[in-house]
Amino acid sequence: MITLSVIKADIGGYVGHSSMHPDLIAEAEAHMEKARKEGLLVDSHVTRCGDDLQLIMTHEQGEGNEKIHKLAWDTFLACTDIAKKLKLHGAGQDLLSDAFSGNVKGMGPGSAEMEFEERGSEPVLVFMADKTSSGAWNMPLYKMFADPFNTIGLVIAENMHSGFSYEVHDIKEHRKVVFNCPEEIYDMLVLIGAPARYAVKAVRHRPSGVIAAVSSTDKLYAIAGKYVGKDDPVLIVRSQGEFPAVGEVLEPFAFPEAVEGWMRGSHHGPLMPCSIPQSNPSRFDGPPRVVCAGFQLSGGKLVGPRDMFDDPSFDEARRLANLAAEYLRRHGPFEPHRLPLDEMEYTTMPKVMKKLEGRFTALD
Ligand code: 13P
Ligand code: 13P
Ligand code: MG
Ligand code: MG
Secondary structure, three states: OEEEEEEEEOOOEOOOOOOOOHHHHHHHHHHHHHHHHOOOOOEEEEEEEOOEEEEEEEEOOOOOOHHHHHHHHHHHHHHHHHHHHOOOEOOOOOOOOOOOOOOOOOOOOEEEEEEEOOOOOEEEEEEEEEOOOHHHHHHHHHHHHHOOOOOOHHHHOHHHOOOEEEEEEEOOOOEEEEEEEOOOHHHHHHHHOOOOOEEEEEEEEOOOOOEEEEEOOOOHHHHHOOOOOOOOOEEEEEOOOOOOOHHHHHHHHHOOOEEEEHHHHOEEEEOEEOOOOOOOOOEOOEOOEEEEEEEEEEOOEEEEEEEOOOOHHHHHHHHHHHHHHHHHHOOOOOOOOEOOHHHOOOOOHHHHHHHHHHHOOOOO
């Protein structure tokens, strides 16, 4: 069995929240290389999406392993030291705890991990997003594994015809529910169509139960109690064979869906698919980005990456994203560009409401 772990954190932006300083990548690579030499990791790849540092690791320690999580935490701490020296923006932004306690969950970084038996051919796609939240994966995951207009394999591939199950997390109440699709898609859409509250955590092949996709659902505001930065989630998807083909996995991103997370985490904007070097959200700190690193696993080695959205066939998605961005921007501080009031409770909004409390009088 091999475990693929993707653990990420914003440990300082360059410049502002737009991108990452190369020294942070170099420092993280040195830590990963040391762990490889010591035999803790089978392989690793360090990359970024916007201002978020991404550690992609393979190992044989299983999910939620303390050594792996400590390696990631220590790497983020070392990179934060460099970020502080360079006075990068928001150095250590996502490290919300002072002491490591066995697992990065609930400490600020985001993580997605899956353990599985490597197949004869094992294509995996690692999606990483900036300026958005974990629910952003709901629509793409629905299309990939439940929508035959996206994934023709659901109709014509015998090994996909019995469908997939979705584990959906209620982020506010800390509970979960599993839906069997396609039978329960209407029930499921009631929930996952509200991505600020419900997020797809995992997708499994039916009836085998084999893991197909895992996302990070770590909510930064729920940990910090105030706005400190957006979740900027990650998603791992296995492809081909009993799973959707690579092109079926990428296809949902040809539509730049509206997600929350743009500018101060408080605005809706289109999710623009782009190459990793182009993930530098600058216009109004955006628009939100998604990148994808593709690998073929070989004995746990990460053969790759291929920068999957570095393809002119996504140019129109980028153009549509720019048009949608322009349309939304013109709303300025008005909804639906700005998030609804109940989503603003981690900003200054409650203070403003408190200040105004005594000034409200009853309508006639
Ligand atoms: P190739 O014939 O290029 O291998 O493509 C196979 C395929 O089914 C792509 O969807
Ligand atoms: P990040 O979560 O990517 O740091 O973005 C924060 C922000 O508020 C940008 O406007
Ligand atoms: Mg940042
Ligand atoms: Mg970010």
